[in-house]
Structures are given as C-alpha cells and as structure tokens.
Amino acid sequence: MKEFLQDPVFNIVSQILFQQQTQAYVIGGFVRDIFLHRDNKDIDIVTLGNGIDLAEQTAHAISPKITVSVFKNFGTAMFKYRDCEYEFVGARKESYSEDSRKPHVEAGTLIDDQNRRDFTINALAISLHPHTYGELLDPFNGIQDIANKIIKTPLNPDITFSDDPLRMMRAVRFASQLGFTIEQETYKALQRNKSRLQIVSKERIIDEFNKIMATTKPSVGIILLEETGLLYEFFPEFTALKGVEFMNGSGHKDNFYHTLEVLDAISEQTNNIWLRWAALLHDIAKPRTKKFVEGIGWTFHGHEFIGAKMIPDIFKKLKLPLNEKMKYVQKLVLLHLRPIALIDSQSTDSAVRRLLFDAGNDIDDLMTLCHADITSKNEQKVKTLHKNFENVMVKLKEVEEKDALRNWQPPISGELIIETFAIKPSPQVGIIKDAIREAILDGIIENSYESAYAFMLEQGKLLGLKANIK
Ligand code: CTP
Numbered sequence: 001m002k003e004f005l006q007d008p009v010f011n012i013v014s015q016i017l018f019q020q021q022t023q024a025y026v027i028g029g030f031v032r033d034i035f036l037h038r039d040n041k042d043i044d045i046v047t048l049g050n051g052i053d054l055a056e057q058t059a060h061a062i063s064p065k066i067t068v069s070v071f072k073n074f075g076t077a078m079f080k081y082r083d084c085e086y087e088f089v090g091a092r093k094e095s096y097s098e099d100s101r102k103p104h105v106e107a108g109t110l111i112d113d114q115n116r117r118d119f120t121i122n123a124l125a126i127s128l129h130p131h132t133y134g135e136l137l138d139p140f141n142g143i144q145d146i147a148n149k150i151i152k153t154p155l156n157p158d159i160t161f162s163d164d165p166l167r168m169m170r171a172v173r174f175a176s177q178l179g180f181t182i183e184q185e186t187y188k189a190l191q192r193n194k195s196r197l198q199i200v201s202k203e204r205i206i207d208e209f210n211k212i213m214a215t216t217k218p219s220v221g222i223i224l225l226e227e228t229g230l231l232y233e234f235f236p237e238f239t240a241l242k243g244v245e246f247m248n249g250s251g252h253k254d255n256f257y258h259t260l261e262v263l264d265a266i267s268e269q270t271n272n273i274w275l276r277w278a279a280l281l282h283d284i285a286k287p288r289t290k291k292f293v294e295g296i297g298w299t300f301h302g303h304e305f306i307g308a309k310m311i312p313d314i315f316k317k318l319k320l321p322l323n324e325k326m327k328y329v330q331k332l333v334l335l336h337l338r339p340i341a342l343i344d345s346q347s348t349d350s351a352v353r354r355l356l357f358d359a360g361n362d363i364d365d366l367m368t369l370c371h372a373d374i375t376s377k378n379e380q381k382v383k384t385l386h387k388n389f390e391n392v393m394v395k396l397k398e399v400e401e402k403d404a405l406r407n408w409q410p411p412i413s414g415e416l417i418i419e420t421f422a423i424k425p426s427p428q429v430g431i432i433k434d435a436i437r438e439a440i441l442d443g444i445i446e447n448s449y450e451s452a453y454a455f456m457l458e459q460g461k462l463l464g465l466k467a468n469i470k
Contacts, residue, residue, distance in 0.1 A: 035143060
C-alpha cells in the first residue's frame with residue numbers, strides 16, 4: 001500500500017482532481033492484487049468526471065510524448081507508462097437486456113460502478129482525491145472475503161451472472177487461480193445460469209479457460225466447471241470422457257479423471273500451454289472408439305488416430321489457433337502411445353528410429369506427455385512402468401546419438417538423383433528417395449551421404465536407370 005501511495009501517476013491524478021474538484025478511484029483487479037500481494041500491471045481508474053479528459057490531462061502532465069489511445073464509443077482512454085497500462089473511465093451504471101451482452105450505459109456514482117462489478121474482491125476502490133488519498137472503499141466486505149478466500153458476487157448472483165455470463169467462467173478461474181472457494185449462493189447460481197454461457201463468444205470463454213489451464217493444478221478449475229455444468233456448455237466432447245461402464249464385471253478407467261491426472265502431472269513439468277492441451281486431448285476419442293471385446297475386455301482401438309483427426313474441429317469450435325500450435329497438439333495426440341509401445345523388450349532400434357523420425361523436434365515433449373500418461377491405482381504397476389520407461393529413454397538417447405535422426409534431412413536430394421541418372425523430375429525420383437529413407441530407418445544403411453549415395457546407385461539399377469557418373 002505504501003508503494004501505491006507514492007506512485008507518481010496517482011499523485012498527478014490527485015493534483016488534477018484537486019484543481020477540477022472531482023473524484024477518481026483506482027478500482028478492480030489492481031486493488032484486489034495489492035491485498036493479495038500479486039503483481040498487476042493493469043490499472044483501472046474510474047472517475048466521476050470525464051475519463052477520456054482525465055487520461056489526456058494525466059498523460060500530458062507526465063510527458064507530452066505519451067500517446068493516449070481513446071475509445072470514444074466506450075468512453076475510455078488508456079496509456080502506457082513505464083511497464084504499466086493505465087485505463088480511465090467515467091463511473092457507470094449499466095443495465096442489460098435478456099439476450100445480449102451489450103449493456104445500456106449511463107453515468108453513475110462510485111457505488112453504481114461498484115455494484116456492476118463481478119465479485120466483492122473485484123469491487124474494491126481506493127480514493128485518489130488529495131483529501132481522501134489512499135482511503136479504501138469496500139462496500140461489500142471484499143477485504144474480508146480476501147481474508148476468508150471467498151468468491152462472492154456483490155449483488156444477487158443471478159443478476160450479476162445474467163448481466164454478463166462470462167463472469168461464471170471468471171468465478172471458476174479466480175477460485176482455481178487464487179485457491180479460493182466459491183460461496184454457496186454464488187455456486188448455486190452458476191448451476192442455475194450455466195446455459196446463459198451460450199450468449200458469450202467462444203474467444204472470451206476460451207481466454208478464461210486457458211487461464212485455468214495455466215494454473216498449477218488445472219484439474220481444480222476443470223472439476224468445478226464440470227460440477228457446475230459449465231464445461232458441458234462449451235466443451236461437451238470433453239465431458240463425454242466421464243463415467244465408467246461395466247461388462248461382465250469388468251470396468252474401464254474413468255477417462256475424465258484419468259485425463260485430469262495426466263494434465264496435473266504434466267503441469268508440474270511444463271508451463272507450455274500447448275503441451276498441456278495435448279495432455280487434455282490425448283484420449284479425447286476414447287468415447288468414440290470404446291468397445292467391449294469378449295475375452296479381452298474394454299478396448300479403445302485407434303483412439304490416437306481418431307483423436308488426432310478430431311483436433312482441427314475442436315480447435316475450430318473453441319476458436320483456438322488453427323496454426324502450427326494445432327499441428328503440434330495433433331502430432332502429440334497421434335503419437336502418444338508410441339513410446340509406451342517401445343517398453344516391450346522386443347522393440348528394435350528400427351522402431352526407436354521411426355519414432356525419432358516421426359516426432360522430430362517434439363520428441364522431448366512427447367516423452368513428457370507419455371511419462372505423465374502413466375497412471376494407475378496400483379502403485380507398484382506405476383513404479384514398474386516408470387522404470388521401464390526410463391529404459392526407453394536411454395535407448396532413445398543411444399539411437400539418437402548414433403543416428404542423428406531428430407532433425408532428419410534426406411542425405412541425398414531429389415536434384416542429385418535427377419542429375420545422377422540424367423532423368424526428368426518423375427515418380428522415380430520419389431521412389432528412390434523413399435527407399436533411401438526407409439533403408440536408413442530400418443538400419444540397412446547408415447545415415448550418411450556415402451552410404452545413401454551407394455544405395456541410390458543400387459536402387460537406380462533396380463529401376464533400370466543408368467548412372468551418369470562423372
Ligand atoms: N469486471 C467485471 N466483469 C467482467 C470483467 C471485469 O465486473 N466480466 C471488472 C472487475 O471489477 C475486474 C475489472 O473489471 O476486477 C478488471 O477486469 P479484468 O482486467 O478483466 O480482470 P482482473 O480482475 O484485473 O483480473 P486479471 O488481471 O487476472 O484478468
């Protein structure tokens with residue numbers, strides 16, 4: 001708080017407020033985070049005067065070089081100073097209609113503005129006027145809720161959530177991010193209002209969901225989303241993993257909880273959100289591929305292939321990026337069973353080489369995923385599998401060092417084949433190139449230019465081509 005009071009920007013705002021005889025307050029997430037001792041670089045200032053004017057005057061007083069971005073339609077303006085973003089807005093009173101997120105907005109008092117905020121902990125305000133500088137305005141006992149670790153809406157939760165249903169995602173996000181509990185009435189309102197999530201854009205939902213994915217233990221938030229019914233509203237493919245079926249007394253794992261175990265385990269190893277997504281989606285096709293086979297039990301044959309095929313649709317639907325991140329997730333889902341298959345002592349160097357070739361630079365992430373995927377209630381089983389998995393890692397390293405396949409580039413180019421046999425670009429070039437690659441992966445020849453060159457000559461001969469060696 002001490003640091004806060006000395007902030008030069010707040011001091012300038014304070015002087016302007018004195019001159020103009022108006023009021024302004026720092027409000028929302030920044031104030032909450034002072035009391036939570038969290039760093040926050042987004043500073044919201046709400047004024048009883050004109051937000052855009054106050055932003056412009058403040059920026060000008062700091063330095064005429066600062067550019068202010070003005071959003072006239074919203075009545076807001078912001079500027080960056082040092083590494084913080086300061087956003088200014090006039091205090092508002094908002095009312096919403098049933099079928100839209102677009103509110104009807106009019107000027108209001110500070111309490112009107114606090115009333116329209118999502119949670120008690122986010123409705124805290126600190127005065128910037130010199131007469132009351134640093135005074136906390138906490139009409140809904142937000143400080144007490146911070147101390148008791150409670151997420152609670154300032155008004156009747158049905159109203160707060162109906163005004164902006166994204167707040168239901170935010171409730172779960174704050175609960176999981178901060179380790180807070182959702183107060184009972186607020187929680188019940190999540191269940192009651194879950195279907196209102198349908199009017200919120202997928203981009204905003206996924207933004208909150210990704211914040212849950214980025215927490216230290218993402219299962220906490222995802223289980224809350226599932227239990228309140230919110231998860232089903234935007235991601236039914238994932239809730240389909242839930243449940244256990246029995247046949248002739250034999251059941252399978254609950255793939256929902258298994259996936260969450262894998263996700264939590266991987267989150268201990270990595271902050272890479274896309275590797276976490278790969279963990280979340282690795283078994284996504286299990287419900288579609290589930291079969292009970294007499295004498296064998298439950299099978300999920302081909303779930304890695306079907307799962308990989310499902311990824312583009314899921315990414316599209318959830319408005320996740322349809323770029324190399326998606327391809328990365330798809331690749332990991334497709335390959336997630338391969339390292340485990342290598343545990344079999346019969347597995348050959350050739351199988352290891354093929355995995356290195358197929359995974360390329362993502363081999364380490366694939367191994368991290370696979371390691372996290374080893375879950376069982378039987379601790380002894382997990383121990384044994386982990387030990388065998390270590391052996392696979394050793395083998396992988398040996399083959400990698402020997403054959404340098406991680407970033408494999410064909411040692412013989414198509415141009416060289418064309419030149420050597422004096423042929424036109426044709427399918428024969430591809431046939432020879434593929435044969436060289438297969439021979440290297442099978443260990444028939446070494447991964448070197450010399451071996452590949454000799455092999456190319458042999459292959460050409462088999463195709464009836466004459467080498468044109470200078
Ligand atoms: N707010 C709200 N309803 C929303 C979004 C935001 O009432 N759907 C209010 C809250 O008072 C919130 C403030 O606007 O504190 C700023 O919102 P935002 O910057 O999105 O989030 P923060 O609360 O600051 O949290 P974070 O920085 O972790 O996203």
